[in-house]
Amino acid sequence: MTRDRTPRLAVIGAGPAGLAAALAAAAGGVRVTLVDAAAQAGGQFHRQPAAALGARLPRALHHGRGTWQRLRGELSEQVAAGRITHLTDHHVWYVERESEDKGFTVHALLGPGQEEGVAVRADGVLLATGGYEKVLPFPGWTLPGVVTAGGAQALLKGGLVLPGRSAVVAGTGPLLLPVATALAAAGARVAALVESADPRAFLRHPGALAAEPAKLAEGAAYALRLLRHGVRVHTRHTVVAAHGADGGQLGAAPTGERLGDSGGDPDGERPTSSGSDPDREQPTSSRGGTDQERPSGGEGRRDGKRPPGGGDHRGGGDSRDGEHPAGGSSSAGGGRGFGGGPRPDRLTAVTVAALDDHGRVRPGTERRIPCDTLAVGHGLIPHTDLAGPLGCRLDGAAVQVDAEQRTSTPGVWAAGETTGVGGAELALAEGEIAGRSIAARLHGREPDPASWVAAARLRARQRRFAAALDDAYAPPAGWTEQVTDDTVVCRCEEVTAGAVRDAAALLGEVRDLRTVKLLTRAGMGWCQGRICRYGVAGVAGCEPAPGGIPFARPVPLGVLARHPAEEPPPGEEPAPAAAPADPGPPPDRAVPLAPDGPSARPPRGAGNCATSPHSPAHEERPEEGAP
Numbered sequence: 001m002t003r004d005r006t007p008r009l010a011v012i013g014a015g016p017a018g019l020a021a022a023l024a025a026a027a028g029g030v031r032v033t034l035v036d037a038a039a040q041a042g043g044q045f046h047r048q049p050a051a052a053l054g055a056r057l058p059r060a061l062h063h064g065r066g067t068w069q070r071l072r073g074e075l076s077e078q079v080a081a082g083r084i085t086h087l088t089d090h091h092v093w094y095v096e097r098e099s100e101d102k103g104f105t106v107h108a109l110l111g112p113g114q115e116e117g118v119a120v121r122a123d124g125v126l127l128a129t130g131g132y133e134k135v136l137p138f139p140g141w142t143l144p145g146v147v148t149a150g151g152a153q154a155l156l157k158g159g160l161v162l163p164g165r166s167a168v169v170a171g172t173g174p175l176l177l178p179v180a181t182a183l184a185a186a187g188a189r190v191a192a193l194v195e196s197a198d199p200r201a202f203l204r205h206p207g208a209l210a211a212e213p214a215k216l217a218e219g220a221a222y223a224l225r226l227l228r229h230g231v232r233v234h235t236r237h238t239v240v241a242a243h244g245a246d247g248g249q250l251g252a253a254p255t256g257e258r259l260g261d262s263g264g265d266p267d268g269e270r271p272t273s274s275g276s277d278p279d280r281e282q283p284t285s286s287r288g289g290t291d292q293e294r295p296s297g298g299e300g301r302r303d304g305k306r307p308p309g310g311g312d313h314r315g316g317g318d319s320r321d322g323e324h325p326a327g328g329s330s331s332a333g334g335g336r337g338f339g340g341g342p343r344p345d346r347l348t349a350v351t352v353a354a355l356d357d358h359g360r361v362r363p364g365t366e367r368r369i370p371c372d373t374l375a376v377g378h379g380l381i382p383h384t385d386l387a388g389p390l391g392c393r394l395d396g397a398a399v400q401v402d403a404e405q406r407t408s409t410p411g412v413w414a415a416g417e418t419t420g421v422g423g424a425e426l427a428l429a430e431g432e433i434a435g436r437s438i439a440a441r442l443h444g445r446e447p448d449p450a451s452w453v454a455a456a457r458l459r460a461r462q463r464r465f466a467a468a469l470d471d472a473y474a475p476p477a478g479w480t481e482q483v484t485d486d487t488v489v490c491r492c493e494e495v496t497a498g499a500v501r502d503a504a505a506l507l508g509e510v511r512d513l514r515t516v517k518l519l520t521r522a523g524m525g526w527c528q529g530r531i532c533r534y535g536v537a538g539v540a541g542c543e544p545a546p547g548g549i550p551f552a553r554p555v556p557l558g559v560l561a562r563h564p565a566e567e568p569p570p571g572e573e574p575a576p577a578a579a580p581a582d583p584g585p586p587p588d589r590a591v592p593l594a595p596d597g598p599s600a601r602p603p604r605g606a607g608n609c610a611t612s613p614h615s616p617a618h619e620e621r622p623e624e625g626a627p
Contacts, residue, residue, distance in 0.1 A: 006031050007442035010106045010122035012092050012386065015043020016424045017416025018128030019071045020431025021438070025126075026083040028439020033120050034075075034084055035106060037091045041075060042068065043130060044150065045424045047157040064424065090118065093553045095125055095386050097409070104411065109559065117559035124411045124442050126434055127387055127399065128427075129552075131380035131417035136171075136475060137489045137497070137535040138482055140242030141376070145347030149179045149377030162188050164373030168350050170194035170239045171377040173473045177222040179375055184229035191369050193231055194352050196238045196359075196476045205468035212465045234352065240361060240482045241351045242374055350374050359477030378475045380421045381534070385552035387414065395420075397544075403456070404447060405434035413438055422466035429459040480538050489539055490532040492525020497539045504540040514548070516540045526554065 007030050011022045014036035022032045034041070040048050046068045078084040090108040097104055106120040133148045140146070147155075147163050149171060155161045166189045169180040180193045202209060209216060226233060354365035382398040393400045393408035398420040405413045415430035432455045440447035449456070483489070485498030503519040504511055513529075513536065516522060522536045523529030528549050529536070537544035 007123045008033065008103075008121065009124045009126060009438055009442065010035060010095075010104065010120050011126045011128060012036075012095070012106065013043070013128035013130055013416065014038065014041035014086070015128060015130055015416060015427065016045055016071075017130075017427035017431035017434075018043070018126065019075060020428045021126045021128060021413070021415055021435035022084055022431075023071070023074050023078060024432050024435025025438045025442075026078045026435075028436065028443075030083075030439050030442055032078075032084045033106075033122065034086045035090045035092055035108060035120060036086070036088055039088050041072065041086065041088075044154065044157075045427075046071070047154060049160055050158060053160060067424075067428070087120070091553060092129075092386060093551045093555050095390055095412075097390060097411075109553070109555065114553075115556050115558070117555075117562065124413070124438055125390075126438065127392075127407075127412065127414040127418050128416045128431065129383040129386055129418050131382050131421055132530065134378045134381050134475075134534050135531050136378050136479055136538065137487055137532075138239060138241060138479075139484050139487050140244070140347070140350075142488055142491060143242050143244055143347045144345055145372055146242055146374045146376065149173075149175050149375045150380075152373070152375035153179050153182065156182050156186055162186055163375065164371070165189060166191055166371045167373040167375055168192050168194060168239070168352075168369055168371045169375045170350070170352070172196045172475055173377055173379045174219075174469060175377055175379075177219065177226075179377075180231060181222050181225045181229075183375070184226070184231055188373070190226075190229065190231045191371050192352070193226065193233045194237045194239055195233065195235045196355060197473050198236050198357075201472035202468070204471065208464040208468040211461055215465065234354075236355045237352050238355055238361070238476055238479070238482075239350050239374065239376065240353050240366065242347055243349045243351070243368075245346055245348050347372055347374060355476050355478075359479075360481060361478065379470075379473060380417060382418045382420060384418060385530075385549050387412075387418065388548070389550060401430075403433075403449070404437035405430055406437065420463070420466065421470070422462055426459060426462035426466060429455040429462065433459065483535075483539055489535045490520075490522035490525065492527055492532070493521040493523075495520050495522040495536075500536055500539045504542070511540060511542045513537050513540065513542050513545055516542065 009022075009025050009030045009032045011018045011025075011032055011034045014022075014034055018034065018036070019041060022034045026032045038047075039050070042048055045064070075084065075086065079086055087108075089111045091110075091114055092106055092108045094107045095104055096107065103121065103123040104125050106122065106125065108118050108120065110116045110118055133150050135141075135148065145164060149169060152163050152167070152169075153175070155163050162183070167180075167183050168191050169176050169183065170193070172195060176193060176195060180190050184190045223233075349368050349370045351366050351368050353361045353367070356362050384392075384394060384397070384399055387394070387399045387407065390407075390412055391409050392412060392414070399407055399414040399418050401407055401414050401419050405415050405419070407414050413434040415434045416427040419430065433452045436452050437447045483497045485496060485501065487497045488494055489497050489500055499520050500516060500522060503516050506519070507515060513523070513533070516536065517524060517529070523532055530549075534544045
């Protein structure tokens with residue numbers, strides 16, 4: 001379609017995919033509005049320390065620095081030229097499709113308080129909203145001190161803060177390698193890296209791995225650095241329980257330390273000292289443990305009792321004010337830093353166990369590892385909350401796109417993790433292709449695929465590599481067997497695994513996540529199932545169907561009632577906004593809407609669902625590690 005004015009594009013997310021698309025589209029003559037929830041561009045992969053810290057870039061916490069400097073330089077040039085408008089601290093909650101001639105309206109909330117709305121008009125939209133971490137429950141996962149792997153990484157990269165002094169990194173996925181390495185380099189004692197995947201699984205994909213020698217070299221480099229720091233790596237192992245303080249026997253260290261407070265060197269590699277270690281892991285003996293520890297609680301308990309030392313399974317702290325427990329935030333536990341001495345609701349140890357060939361815990365292999373921080377992750381989930389209401393077709397959990405990164409909705413493109421988790425290089429390639437396609441089509445021309453041949457080849461290779469990693473890093477098949485009946489699986493509504501199992505038994509073989517939600521309220525709270533969906537579905541034995549969320553984040557009723565201010569197109573002066581006739585008092589809190597309509601009552605424990613410090617409204621791209 002031809003236009004008398006310069007076409008306008010809204011890019012949602014300023015991570016690698018969003019930046020690449022914005023730069024390519026701007027170079028093609030499109031006026032771009034880059035909308036991002038963070039204060040700085042870069043997403044999770046290129047997350048920078050807060051400007052107020054005045055910190056230099058720590059080498060041990062970031063890589064791909066050359067690529068970031070190029071992206072940042074080109075963005076600054078385009079912003080100065082008036083071709084890109086970069087809107088920071090804009091939290092997108094909905095994209096409204098107008099008529100074909102009017103395009104789209106992107107609705108966002110402003111600033112940390114998120115009590116004022118703003119609208120951005122555009123002829124086309126690029127979704128580069130990234131992904132968020134998959135959280136699988138286990139006994140004790142809500143204890144303060146339990147954080148997601150990405151949450152620990154964000155604390156280090158964005159705040160130069162250690163989540164604790166003694167850490168265990170666990171779960172599955174390539175993100176565990178850089179997280180464990182960064183924690184050790186920053187001065188934390190990493191007691192163990194617990195990976196549930198079987199290294200032999202990578203042998204099923206020799207071609208995809210051989211095509212990426214740089215990735216293999218990167219993985220080997222991480223392994224060598226972990227060896228230098230004396231980090232024990234346990235493959236085919238999993239965390240079966242997290243434990244709280246035990247009558248003062250196991251005190252918790254203060255958390256939320258700035259780098260350097262504990263002697264770490266964020267710019268170098270500091271090997272751990274040798275010799276005896278009072279916190280070394282100890283196997284659980286058949287008579288119930290050593291003199292310093294208690295039994296682990298055994299395998300797959302379903303009697304509704306907490307494992308000894310399990311503590312309270314509910315997390316502390318209220319995240320509604322935007323501050324998250326545990327020195328930052330997490331999608332698991334939380335708890336603000338405190339002075340010395342034991343605290344009964346603070347993580348002090350985890351129990352890990354070996355897995356058999358079927359992904360189930362091998363009895364008698366449990367051992368307890370003292371720690372004050374558990375960074376756990378099981379991969380990423382594509383963020384599709386904006387794509388769903390737009391009518392974009394999904395391919396499994398990801399947005400379906402064609403060779404030009406177009407979605408099934410005309411005028412909407414998608415790139416990066418939202419189309420499938422694959423890493424920063426894949427995101428850059430997809431973003432470039434999308435940007436070039438957008439520049440042509442918004443000017444009424446057919447795009448020339450020859451202009452992105454190199455990016456298309458890189459995209460194909462990276463997608464094959466990502467598929468191989470996804471197959472190898474699948475969570476253990478028997479993880480639900482370790483979830484006791486009294487374990488909270490939905491933190492917002494305080495729903496236990498036992499309640500979910502009862503609902504599933506009532507439904508019989510014909511069950512689905514929506515019906516389980518209606519019977520238990522699991523997924524009706526503050527996060528609207530974003531955090532608990534996969535855990536609840538696993539315990540219930542049904543598919544974690546994505547979608548069904550009308551808004552991408554909770555929205556104050558006052559914003560819905562008032563007409564939002566409109567951001568001017570790139571290069572134009574803002575017009576004065578008309579004051580609302582009677583806006584009324586500002587709302588004191590946001591009210592989430594359930595997929596099936598407003599909740600009949602305020603969500604119980606709404607503040608208990610602390611999400612990862614990554615905002616879903618901007619692209620989240622964790623650092624990759626190769627197998």
